[in-house]
Amino acid sequence: MSEEQKKVVVPGEILAESMEVLPGFGTYRNEKKIIASRLGLLSQEGKVIKIIPLSGKYLPQRNDIVIGQVFDILISGWRLEINSPYSAMLSMKEASHDFINKGADLTRYYNLEDYVVAKIVNVTSQNLIDVSMRGPGLKKLKGGRIIKINPFKVPRIIGKKGSMVSMIKNATGCKIVVGQNGLVWIQGDPAMEIIAIQTITKIEQESHLNGLTEKIKTYLEQHGLTVVKEESHDEQHDDHSGHEHRQDDQYGEQHDEQKGEEYEEN
Amino acid sequence: MTSTVNNMMNRKVKNMKRTDGRSQTDVRPITAKTGVIKKADGSAYFKIGNTTAYAAVYGPRNLFPRFLQDPKKGILRCNYNMLPFSASDRVRPGPSRRSREISMITEKALLPVLDLDAYPNAVVDVFIELTETDAGSRCAGICAAAMALADAGLIMKDLVAAVSVGKVGNDLVVDLDGVEEHYNENESTDIPVAMIPSTHEITLLQCDGIIAKEELFKAIDMVKPAMQKIAEVQRNALKEKYR
Missing domain, CATH: 2.40.50.140 (Nucleic acid-binding proteins)
Structure with a gap:
């Protein structure tokens, strides 16, 4: 499933017709059918069918x-x-x-x-x-710039264990803080700030497509930046699920890598 | 080639009363698109024949004045508006009896599919603007609004499709256009219907004119395939944005 492009589903679409599978986030059951209740990407984890939203407002959650x-x-x-x-x-x-x-x-x-x-x-x-x-x-x-992105794209901006955001941080030398509510703060050299913003916007726009990390890497290299890629396994597909899978490397400092892992265990 | 022409001719001869050569159950050509208004949380465009509706959704957002807030669930607020140049007679800007009524029935047509329990004290605003009208504007507005709500990422049981059905002369026809609506000095019957496509639940049913009970049931059955067609267009438009 993770190999191919994920399917976009719309409210009312029948996702499965079986009692073997369970309705997850963004879906509901009507007798045997599991039906989508919001616009998003279809995803299945074991027996649970769920939807990864593509749009919507941020709904606050504890510990965000x-x-x-x-x-x-x-x-x-x-x-x-x-x-x-x-x-x-x-x-x-x-x-x-x-x-x-x-x-x-x-x-x-x-x-x-x-x-x-x-x-x-x-x-x-x-x-x-x-x-x-x-x-x-x-x-x-203090200082820097604030940009607004779709809150459901935040996990993709952060990447697996913060790989995506640290790639941008290392390449541009900017300090970046990503809030779960879709606000991103960027501070650094003005020219670099702009590249960082462009990169983040690109991630936001193309987050539902495959091979994102590689694309962003080439994109940064096109701007003449050297990209040091952290050891992360590409295709963080189940990663943009929004609420379950939090990464916490959202601070400007690097030392929070460990904290991110703590979070995942919760 | 020749056979197509013949078919068209046959159809025309059989149903002389439809000016644009449609069969009785055909809807006008439809185009639909989502994400047309960038600043809105969700938006859509729905054109059926010569009727064009734009819908923009803002929210859920904070609702003021406070006495309008509902602590149990979020509320839906629709606003239907025809632009001054949208019809052959200039439409006087601002709310009118007609536009207030249509705003209300749009709200009631959409609420059965929406789940706003997660947004107490908040509001979802839907603005529907009609740039061009040629009958069936409330239906086009509902179709556009349903798409815009889905585009805004709201939790919905299903989409809502809407189209009119009616009696022109002695014939039952689907999706009346302006000419048909005004046929024989407005003697035709116009019945706007909105449905939840998967269950065929009716969320809007109005009737302007006279129709027998049996014919009404027949008309509602006739409109169901058209609803499926419209729902398909709506779904494709929503998916098209992410291609």
Whole structure:
């Protein structure tokens, strides 16, 4: 299955007609039939048929690392816009490793329109979101550029164990942070920033096609960059599934390679 | 070659009442495309004969004013609009009784397939614009909107297909065009139908004119194959974007 091009399916399409297989993400069962309930790529893992979405809004999940923009300052915290239908709450207690006094001027920490990297700690049934900035790599983003991509393409931008993003990082020398909500922060040499942005847009557009890593490698080399490819096995097909398979090498620093592995075991 | 011409001639002779040479069960030529409005979360274009509809979906997104929010599930908001130049008489811009009605019935035609449980307090906005109209505009709008919703990545049981059926003179015909709709000083009957193609569940059924009960049932049966054809066009258009 992984060899050939994945099939695009649309809502209402019958995917299988058997009790032997189980309906997974993006599908439902009607008597014997398993039917698609959203637009995406068809994928089968063992007995489970599921759909890898191609479009849609980001739905917050616990433990996701996201990039947010401060759009309101409240009495005891900040509200962040996280490119989703719902905004996130960053409370004073969770905002930094330092202790923030009651009544302190919150704008001194994060002002309106600042971008921050935060981790989602809780999502309620009504989609009220709590985020925290206590943790490695969670910080305020200074300078650089922010681009928006389709949140369902994020796992492909990151690649297997961060292989794709580190390839771009190494080639362009930019610092890159990829938020699960589809915001990407890039900082480096201005000319290189542009190449990095172009590469990421290319990945986003061609993520459903085969041989992506190789294509991106040639693309970067066309720009006269040397690409050091990390040992990763190409064709990360089951990798863009969105929610189950998180990679966590989203920070500018390299030392998080290990953390990514920890995550996968969860 | 000659046989095709003969067939066409035969058909024309048999059904003289259809001006464009269609058989009674034929729909007008359809073209459809998705992703036509880049900034929207989902969008689609649906043209049937000389009726053209564009639909753009925004959301799910935050809904204000707050009293409109539903804490149980997301809500759907449709807006149907005909552009001033879309018909031979200038259409006065802004909401009208007619456009409000069509917005409402579009919402009700689409809601049975949509699952917005994952988006409490949020809204999905659907904007339908008609650039050109020649009867069947609400059906074209529903077809475009269903495609745009799927393109936006929303959770849907199935697509929704819509087409009109009606009685022109003494004949039942599928997909009335402008001429047929106004046949004999608007004496024809126009019945817009929207269906969930896989189950044939009817999500919209309106009737403008007079029709006998038996004929109505016959008309609904007649429209089912046309629905399948439209649904096929919609599915192909959605897939075409990723080719």
